[in-house]
Amino acid sequence: MQKKWWKESVVYQIYPRSFMDSNGDGIGDLQGIISKLDYLKTLGVDVIWLSPVYKSPNDDNGYDISNYQDIMDEFGTLKDWEELLAGLHTRGMKLMMDLVVNHSSDEHAWFIESRKSKDNPYRDYYIWRDGKENKEPNNWSSFFSGSAWQYDETTDQYYLHLFSKKQPDLNWENKTVRKEVYDMMTWWLDKGIDGFRMDVINLISKVEGLPDGPGEGRYEWGGEHFMNGPRVHEFLQEMNKEVLSKYDIITVGESPGATIEDAVQYANNQYTELNMIFTFEHMDIDSGEGGKWDLKPFELTAFKEVMSKWQIGLNGKGWNSLYLNNHDQPRIVSRFGNDKEYRVESAKMLGTFLHMLQGTPYIYQGEEIGMTNVKFDLEDYNDIEIKNMYREAVIEGGENLDKVMEAIYAKGRDNARTPVQWDSTENGGFTTGTPWLKLNPNYQKINVEQALADENSVFYYYQKLIKLRKQYEIIVYGDYQLILEDDKQVYAYTRTLGEETLLVITNFSGEKPTFILPTNLPFETKDLLISNYKTEETEDIASIELQPYEARVYLLK
Ligand code: ISL
Ligand code: CA
Numbered sequence: 001m002q003k004k005w006w007k008e009s010v011v012y013q014i015y016p017r018s019f020m021d022s023n024g025d026g027i028g029d030l031q032g033i034i035s036k037l038d039y040l041k042t043l044g045v046d047v048i049w050l051s052p053v054y055k056s057p058n059d060d061n062g063y064d065i066s067n068y069q070d071i072m073d074e075f076g077t078l079k080d081w082e083e084l085l086a087g088l089h090t091r092g093m094k095l096m097m098d099l100v101v102n103h104s105s106d107e108h109a110w111f112i113e114s115r116k117s118k119d120n121p122y123r124d125y126y127i128w129r130d131g132k133e134n135k136e137p138n139n140w141s142s143f144f145s146g147s148a149w150q151y152d153e154t155t156d157q158y159y160l161h162l163f164s165k166k167q168p169d170l171n172w173e174n175k176t177v178r179k180e181v182y183d184m185m186t187w188w189l190d191k192g193i194d195g196f197r198m199d200v201i202n203l204i205s206k207v208e209g210l211p212d213g214p215g216e217g218r219y220e221w222g223g224e225h226f227m228n229g230p231r232v233h234e235f236l237q238e239m240n241k242e243v244l245s246k247y248d249i250i251t252v253g254e255s256p257g258a259t260i261e262d263a264v265q266y267a268n269n270q271y272t273e274l275n276m277i278f279t280f281e282h283m284d285i286d287s288g289e290g291g292k293w294d295l296k297p298f299e300l301t302a303f304k305e306v307m308s309k310w311q312i313g314l315n316g317k318g319w320n321s322l323y324l325n326n327h328d329q330p331r332i333v334s335r336f337g338n339d340k341e342y343r344v345e346s347a348k349m350l351g352t353f354l355h356m357l358q359g360t361p362y363i364y365q366g367e368e369i370g371m372t373n374v375k376f377d378l379e380d381y382n383d384i385e386i387k388n389m390y391r392e393a394v395i396e397g398g399e400n401l402d403k404v405m406e407a408i409y410a411k412g413r414d415n416a417r418t419p420v421q422w423d424s425t426e427n428g429g430f431t432t433g434t435p436w437l438k439l440n441p442n443y444q445k446i447n448v449e450q451a452l453a454d455e456n457s458v459f460y461y462y463q464k465l466i467k468l469r470k471q472y473e474i475i476v477y478g479d480y481q482l483i484l485e486d487d488k489q490v491y492a493y494t495r496t497l498g499e500e501t502l503l504v505i506t507n508f509s510g511e512k513p514t515f516i517l518p519t520n521l522p523f524e525t526k527d528l529l530i531s532n533y534k535t536e537e538t539e540d541i542a543s544i545e546l547q548p549y550e551a552r553v554y555l556l557k
Helices: 030-034 037-043 078-090 109-114 177-188 231-242 260-264 300-314 343-355 384-394 399-411 448-453 458-471 474-475
Strands: 012-013 048-049 067-071 094-099 149-152 157-160 195-198 250-254 275-276 291-295 360-364 479-481 491-498 500-505 512-514 528-529 542-545 551-556
Touching: 012 067, 012 384, 037 078, 067 078, 067 177, 078 094, 094 250, 177 231, 177 360, 195 458, 195 551, 231 260, 260 275, 291 399, 300 479, 300 491, 343 458, 343 500, 343 551, 384 399, 458 474, 474 491, 474 500
Parallel strands: 012 048, 012 360, 048 094, 094 195, 195 250, 250 275
Antiparallel strands: 149 157, 479 491, 491 500, 500 551, 512 542, 528 551
């Protein structure tokens, strides 16, 4: 397998609005991040992925960009940004910027021009269509509820927005749009950044004619007509040729609905497109037919099946990104572990599980101290996805309020967006003012200061996981194999490289299941690399009674 620095790296995602506020306005900012660089260095991460910091009216917290080449006022200035980049580089860390080019903000100069008239030179930068019989051009629903089309009086046409109506989709069929995007990317790369995370990059090519999605409802899911669309690989290859291939960078493309076959193309070994993609199959495990808000119990065996499929499917052909949460997903201890009695144990177990897989691991801010989900009153939520869903389901659809609130508690994106808990002072040390989103009330107990003072904290465990990656090649490059496939509580797997085997045992339950070592795993020596309970090095591992959420990693030779 080809060795690459980005395969050997660990990425840490910062959601700037919620990371650290430096000036008391309640909003996280660049100077706030700069003040925590030593903290990140102590953790040991290699690359920082910065969620969008560009100019934005914040309809979707920066994922609606009105100027791609400047910094949002609340976050600081380009000068602050340069300081951040330099601060990272001096400490030997890299910076990956978020690239949001499936859509812009409706307040971007291009869109302001585009909506003026049908013959405006920017008209074709976006996707405009006539209505059909006084209705939208097609039946596509938006990711954020309702129609994916917005009527615009000025020219009596509709524009497409797969996300909010303030996020019009760019028209990638237009060569000039593509050139603008490539030039903008080059501008950032020439400033010295080290890569891009590309927002919903697999949605940029829409099927010609924009056909209706299947179903008879007013608004239906049209994904098959815009996910991994007909020209997406052509566009990415062009982007690669014009821009990416000229730099030694890390690229990851967020790709909802991508299959393994798609991924093998996006993240191919000739590197003609991207280094890796973010897939979502494992994030859908606890969702029913109705999508993310349709709650379904988590089943470990289904999870194993999905993870193993990706581990084996990309082995030697592409490269996996490894994540269990981000700014769109609930907190992992609340979702896959236990955020009460076994919060610390399960946080460590989940970290072990993820970091020992084949791929590049991503840590989301706060994960390294085991932050948890929240239950807010409706008016305390900020997220547009939550608000739109609530309006559609409860106010317009008359659905049961308690049921909808349960779904928000479990899956709402604000679970991930409550400010980072730095210490036990008011507002967790995140701000001296009023935070833009309330803190999780448990900040007095769960915070960075506390974690740094406790040698058994989740923080130091993550630090060790990251260190191990630098010490053992097998953790990066070994082949994955699932063992004990049908076990409903224990997820165990091996990684092999040459003569060595890495044995990873993780208990996803609060019970004490017995782990039985498969007999086809002979070895002479075993080294315990990491564990989240005290264990005797000499313990016989043929059969182990596991503790709740126990995790162990052995190197067998
Ligand atoms: O959150 C999701 C599922 O739980 C996804 O549907 C998510 O909205 C989708 O993957 C796209 O996410 C990205 O683009 C959005 C932005 O709101 C998200 O924050 C971003 O990660 C539009 O730019
Ligand atoms: Ca601020």
